[in-house]
Amino acid sequence: MLILAIESSCDDTGAAVVRDDGAVLSDVVQSQIALHTPYGGVIPELASRDHLKNASHVVRDALSRAGIALTDVDAIAVTNRPGLVGALLVGVQIAKGVAWAARKPLVGVDHLVGHLLAVFLRREGDAAVEAPSFPYVCLLASGGHTAIYRVDAPDAAQIVELGATRDDAAGEAFDKVAKLLGLGYPGGPVIDRLAAQGDASKFAWKTPMAQRGSLEFSFSGLKSQIARHVEEHGIPSDANTLANICASFQRVATSVLARKLIDAAVQEGVDHVVLAGGVAANRELRARVTELAEKHRKKAFLPGLASCTDNAAMIGYAGAIRAKAGEFASWDLVATSATELARQTRKGRGKR
Amino acid sequence: MNRPFLGRLVALDTTSLLGTVAFFDRGALLFEREQLVRNAHGESILPLIDAAMRELGWEPRDVERWAVGVGPGSFTGVRIGLALVKGIAIATGATAVPVTSLDAVAFGADDQGDPVASALEAGKGEVYLQCRRGGAFVVEPTHVRSVDAAELLRQCGAASSLIVGQAAAAIAAFLPESRISITPPHDVPRASVIGEIALLEPERPIDDIEPMYVRPPDITLPAGWRAPASMTAGEK
Missing domain, CATH: 3.30.420.40 (ATPase, nucleotide binding domain)
Known part of the structure; x- marks a missing residue:
C-alpha cells in the first residue's frame, strides 16, 4: 500500500x-x-x-x-x-x-x-535498523508537546499517556532559554552546539519535578531560573560563560527527560524505549537515554534525525x-488543536 | 474581450460567512448553492460541491476550470477555498481563475457612469475598500478605518460613487453624493458572480494564484521585542 x-x-x-x-x-x-x-x-x-x-x-x-x-x-x-x-x-x-x-x-x-x-x-540507507516491538514506552519531546506514552499497538486507542509536562514543552524551554541568551530561534540546535563546548558543573540549576515516582515534567521553573540569572547578570559577554549556561541547562533538561523515560519503562515492565519529537535530535539526550537504558537492561530505539x-x-x-484498518475520513474532516490521545497530566501548578 | 470559456466550470467562495458554489456548462450558469456557515467552511464546502457534482453526474476530472474567490475577507476562509482548489488541480490538472471579493460584489452593478466603490467588512472597525471607474482603479484594494473610507473616496474624486458591498451603508452616510447597492449579489461574494467573471478572464496556472489578503498578518509581539537588524536594514 x-x-x-x-x-x-x-x-x-x-x-x-x-x-x-x-x-x-x-x-x-x-x-x-x-x-x-x-x-x-x-x-x-x-x-x-x-x-x-x-x-x-x-x-x-x-x-x-x-x-x-x-x-x-x-x-x-x-x-x-x-x-x-x-x-x-x-x-x-x-x-x-x-x-x-x-x-x-x-x-x-x-x-x-x-x-x-x-x-x-x-x-x-538504514534498511537494516531494528524496530521496537510492542509494547514500548516512548518519550515524545518537541516544541509543542512533551509526554511519555505506553504504546501497546499502533492505534490511538492502544496508546496511554503516562505523564506529560505541566507547563512548557521541552523544546519550548530550549527556545525560550535561547531567546533569553540572545541565541536566536530555534533554540535546540544552538544550545546543543554550545553545550558541547561548555562545563555543565559551573551552574547548578534546580531540577524541575525531580521527585521519583512521578512521570510528569515542568520546564517553566528551569527557564525562570535562567531568566533571573540573566536579569541579575545580563547576557554573558564571554563565550565560555554562555556555553556553560547552555551546558548546565541542557544537562538538567535532558537528565530529567531520560531518567523519567527509563523510570516509565521500569514501572511498566516494558523492555523497549523509544525517542520521538524534535528534542530527540539532541545529542546529549540521545546519549543519556542510551546509557541509562543499558544500565537498566532496556533497549533504546533512537530514530534518525529526519x-x-x-x-x-x-x-x-x-x-x-x-x-x-479501514478508518477513512469523510469530506467534512475537521482540523482541531486537540490530540485524540487521552490526557492524564493536568496543566498548571499544585499538588496532584 | 476574451472569448467566453465554454467548458465545465465550478466556482466557489469561502471568504465571507457565506459558503457558495456554482456550476457552469457551455458558458451558462446551471445552478448555485449556498449556506451560511460562519467558521465551518473547512468541513462544509467540499461536501457541498460533492453533493452537487453527484446530482450533475460530473466527475472531478470533467471540470476543466475552477473559479475561486481569493479575498480579501476572512484570512482562514480565503485559504480554505484556495487550498481546496489547489489540491484538486494537483489531481486533475485543471486551471483556475482567481476573482477578488471586491470585484465580485461590484460585478454588474448599475453604475450609470459613476465610479463603483466596493466596501466589505474587515473587522477591527475597518473595511476593505476599492474603487474603479470604467474598470481602472481610482482606489486600489486597501483596508481603511470605516470612518476614513468616505474621506478617502472624496479625496480620490469618487464622492459620487455607487457603493456596493455589505459595508456600503456606513460609508454612504458620510457621502451624500453617493448611492448604494447592497442587494444580492452586491452584498457579499457569490459563486455565481465569480463564475461569470471567470468565464471571461484568462485562466492561470494554479501555482501562480495567491490570496488577496490586503491586510498584513496579525502579529502579536512579545513585550520587549526589538526588530533584529535584518528586519530594519535599509530603514532611515
Whole structure:
C-alpha cells in the first residue's frame, strides 16, 4: 500500500510517499524557520500563509521524488490534529482536494501518533535498523508537546499517556532559554552546539519535578531560573560563560527527560524505549537515554534525525495503518488543536 | 474581450460567512448553492460541491476550470477555498481563475457612469475598500478605518460613487453624493458572480494564484521585542 501524506501542523510544510511497511520513498520538508526567526517563535498567521504558498509544490515534489504518479497512490493521509488550526487547515484542504479529485480515500492522522510511530520508518540507507516491538514506552519531546506514552499497538486507542509536562514543552524551554541568551530561534540546535563546548558543573540549576515516582515534567521553573540569572547578570559577554549556561541547562533538561523515560519503562515492565519529537535530535539526550537504558537492561530505539523532527513520512506510516484498518475520513474532516490521545497530566501548578 | 470559456466550470467562495458554489456548462450558469456557515467552511464546502457534482453526474476530472474567490475577507476562509482548489488541480490538472471579493460584489452593478466603490467588512472597525471607474482603479484594494473610507473616496474624486458591498451603508452616510447597492449579489461574494467573471478572464496556472489578503498578518509581539537588524536594514 502506498500513501501520499501531507503535514502542516506547525511551521514545516511536508509531503511524503510512504509504503505501509515503513519504507520512505520520498519525504519533502519546506522549513519556515527563516520566516519565524526574526520573531523568536512561530507566528501562526505567517505559518498559515506560507503553508498555502508552498503546499502544492511540496506535494508535487514528493510524488516526483518517489518516482510515482498520483494514480499509483492508495490513500491520502493528512495531519488534522493537534496543531495550529489555521496551519492544519491548509494541509487538510489540500489533501481533501487531492483525494476527492483523484478518487482516493482520505485518512486523518493525529500528529502525536505519527511521532510515536516514526521509529518504524525506514529511509534509504538504514534498511537494516531494528524496530521496537510492542509494547514500548516512548518519550515524545518537541516544541509543542512533551509526554511519555505506553504504546501497546499502533492505534490511538492502544496508546496511554503516562505523564506529560505541566507547563512548557521541552523544546519550548530550549527556545525560550535561547531567546533569553540572545541565541536566536530555534533554540535546540544552538544550545546543543554550545553545550558541547561548555562545563555543565559551573551552574547548578534546580531540577524541575525531580521527585521519583512521578512521570510528569515542568520546564517553566528551569527557564525562570535562567531568566533571573540573566536579569541579575545580563547576557554573558564571554563565550565560555554562555556555553556553560547552555551546558548546565541542557544537562538538567535532558537528565530529567531520560531518567523519567527509563523510570516509565521500569514501572511498566516494558523492555523497549523509544525517542520521538524534535528534542530527540539532541545529542546529549540521545546519549543519556542510551546509557541509562543499558544500565537498566532496556533497549533504546533512537530514530534518525529526519524522523524525529516534524515530517510527513511519519504521517504517511500512521495513515497506512489507519487505511489498512479501514478508518477513512469523510469530506467534512475537521482540523482541531486537540490530540485524540487521552490526557492524564493536568496543566498548571499544585499538588496532584 | 476574451472569448467566453465554454467548458465545465465550478466556482466557489469561502471568504465571507457565506459558503457558495456554482456550476457552469457551455458558458451558462446551471445552478448555485449556498449556506451560511460562519467558521465551518473547512468541513462544509467540499461536501457541498460533492453533493452537487453527484446530482450533475460530473466527475472531478470533467471540470476543466475552477473559479475561486481569493479575498480579501476572512484570512482562514480565503485559504480554505484556495487550498481546496489547489489540491484538486494537483489531481486533475485543471486551471483556475482567481476573482477578488471586491470585484465580485461590484460585478454588474448599475453604475450609470459613476465610479463603483466596493466596501466589505474587515473587522477591527475597518473595511476593505476599492474603487474603479470604467474598470481602472481610482482606489486600489486597501483596508481603511470605516470612518476614513468616505474621506478617502472624496479625496480620490469618487464622492459620487455607487457603493456596493455589505459595508456600503456606513460609508454612504458620510457621502451624500453617493448611492448604494447592497442587494444580492452586491452584498457579499457569490459563486455565481465569480463564475461569470471567470468565464471571461484568462485562466492561470494554479501555482501562480495567491490570496488577496490586503491586510498584513496579525502579529502579536512579545513585550520587549526589538526588530533584529535584518528586519530594519535599509530603514532611515
